[in-house]
Amino acid sequence: MEFYCHPRCSTCKKAQKWLDAHNISYTFKNLLETSPSKETWIQILSETDRTMKSFFNTSGNVYRENNLKEKVPSMSIEEAAEWLSSNGMVVKRPLAMDGNKLTVGYKENTYAQTWL
Known part of the structure; x- marks a missing residue:
């Protein structure tokens, strides 16, 4: 599993703690340094x-600064x-993904349904 997050994000830390507690292996990817490639995003989307x-x-x-709220829908x-x-x-x-499954954000019940 590739686990993309911001190192100081509290939600990411909760998700990472959950993965560790359930012995789920992952590769940590710092979103400040790297995001999935454009080609990967095209496939996901x-x-x-x-x-x-x-x-x-x-x-x-x-x-907010780029007014994406107005731009994303179109x-x-x-x-x-x-x-x-x-x-x-x-x-x-x-963002957690393994090629077959994907989660965005962290909710414990979603992680349990997806990754266990």
């Missing part, structure tokens, strides 16, 4: 039943993938 908005950190400064998958791959602060965190 093309195959998901989630809204595009659900992948964006809607409470973040970058989201974005193409390509445009969204460009934003998400180029700035990890735009990504809702934590």
Whole structure:
């Protein structure tokens, strides 16, 4: 599993603690340094039943400063993938994926249903 998060994010720390407590192995990826590639985001956004908005950190400064609230609803998958791959602060965190499954954000019951 690839586990993308911000090292100082309290929600990420809770998710990481949950993964550790359940002995689930993962590769920690710092979103400040790297986000999934544009190609990976295109694949995720093309195959998901989630809204595009659900992948964006809607409470973040970058989201607000760039007026993404107005832009995201009309974005193409390509445009969204460009934003998400180029700035990890735009990504809702934590993002956990293993090729078959994916979670965005952290809710204990969702993690239990998905990763156990």
